[in-house]
Amino acid sequence: MTSASEAWPALEFEELRWQSRYAESGPRAARRDVVSERYEAALPPTIAQRSLRPSAEVAALADEASTALARFDDSLGNEVAPFAALLLRSEAAASSQIEHLTASARQIFTAELGGEGKRNASEIVSNTRAMRTAIELSDELTTATVLSMHEVLMEHDRRHEAGRFREEPVRIGTSGRTPVGAEYVVPSWERVPALVDDTMTFARRTDLPRLAQVAVTHAQFETIHPFTDGNGRTGRALLQAMLRSNELTQNVTVPVSAGLLTDTAGYVDALTAYRRGEVDPIIRLVSEASFEAVGNARELVEEISAIRAAWRTAVTARSDSGVWRALEVVARQPVLNASTLAAEMGVDPKNVYPHLERLVEAGVLAKKNEYRHGVVYRNDEILRALDAFAARAGRRS
Known part of the structure; x- marks a missing residue:
């Protein structure tokens, strides 16, 4: 029997031509010749008006996770101020860790004081600012919002254009010179603005199951891969903006990226499954990550509360x-x-x-x-x- 989740459209591909003056092999003399080869680039479906019906089991799990997020957020009551700041930074650090950017809490907070710091810590500080921007703009889930997040994230990185969509092909699993033979070639850069507009229209809808909508928006964004760098961190900042917009969180940033860190291989597999037209895996993973995040964050809140109580003594x-x-x-x-x-x-x-x-x-x-x-x-x-x-x-x- 076909499940409802399988009705989601799978990724298609289009054949494009790649021209370069550098071949991947052969004598040096030949490398000066123009090489023209064909490759396949992803062609994501538009999703703005599509129905979203995960399987009954996954829909129930997502509902339970939504309730857990909202209850944790509400449980902080009048103690929001210190925890909001710490949880936001923890989410930014976890999101960065998925991209293999790690630093101690001391290094990160020291980098926030300004001046030169360790590169990873400085990049995590930029990610914290991008997360904060995402939360501030959560009532405006538009393409401009996405560009603003990326601009804040990448403003100190001179290798990439901050706040601008890519204008070049990007690929995964091959040499930096050519997309031919790549494991995955993201959509043609000319298609990016329209695809992101379509995704953000989907993100603003109010007729969809909320956490499932968050998960699918994130997966679609990562499939489009609209920037030369910073896609994962920007996509997870967008995820937080949607949690706030959908009122699953209203006071604090629940560190869902920290939940995703418990199974990064599963995260990649879920994104790959989404591209085959399967929405259940990414919705399930974001739901499970939400439970993990709430449990981990609750433990942190209890530790901080005990520390603050000892200070008063x-x-x-x-x-x-x-x-x-x-x-x-x-x-x-x-x-x-x-x-x-x-x-x-x-x-x-x-x-x-x-x-x-x-x-x-x-x-x-x-x-x-x-x-x-x-x-x-x-x-x-x-x-x-x-x-x-x-x-x-x-x-x-």
Whole structure:
């Protein structure tokens, strides 16, 4: 019996011509000749008006995952502020880790202070900004939104054009010189703007099962591969924007990418299955990743809550002291300097030094003079909790 999920259209292909002055083999003299070869590029179906009917089993799983996301988001109540910032950064770090960009929590937060930092940490900071942009623009799921996310993500990468669709063929599984023989050649660049417009029309619909819609939009976006680089991170930022737009999350960024990290091979397989016309695998995987994300994030929230409670025992001050406001900043920014703290508190930098010194004396902050950043303060407990979160995300449950 044919399942409803199999009605989704499979990827088609079109034959294109590749011309190059460099052959892949042969004597050097021949490499100066123009070589013309044929190859097949992906031709994704349009999806803007298509029905989306996953199998009953997967639809039920997606509904349960949607409920889990919404309940976790709602459970934070009045404690959203510190957790929103930490979970957003954790999602950006996990999304980057899928692309083999890893850095410790300390390196990432130090890179946020500005100046030169480790390359991976700096790229993860850019991904955090792209995630934040995605959330801010979640009410505007348009092609312009996608370009804005990519522009923020890639603004410091001189090798690629930030916020612009590619104007060249991109392929997977072959030499950088030619798409001929590639494992997968993404759609012709001329088709990209219309395909992304079509995908974002699908993303804005209000008549579809919400988490299934999020998963399929993400898979279609990755199939189109609209940029020369940053497609995966931009696509996962779009996923977060859709979770917010669909009101599955309203307060925090639930780190679904951290859930996907538990099975990156399955993630690739699900995207490949989508291109064959199967929607169940990607919907199932995003649903399972949502459960993983909620469990991992809940553990992080409990750890951070315990750390913050211990601070209130270690620090003694009047109830109206600014040191309590400073502690709230430390909870969401565990590596900072006087300028960062002053900006977050809205006061003059000279007024935060007494708070910083009090927190150093209480053992909440460690103080260090760093070469590129001057005097930096950090809380190692929060940083360890974030690194433990990342380690859990990378383990198969």
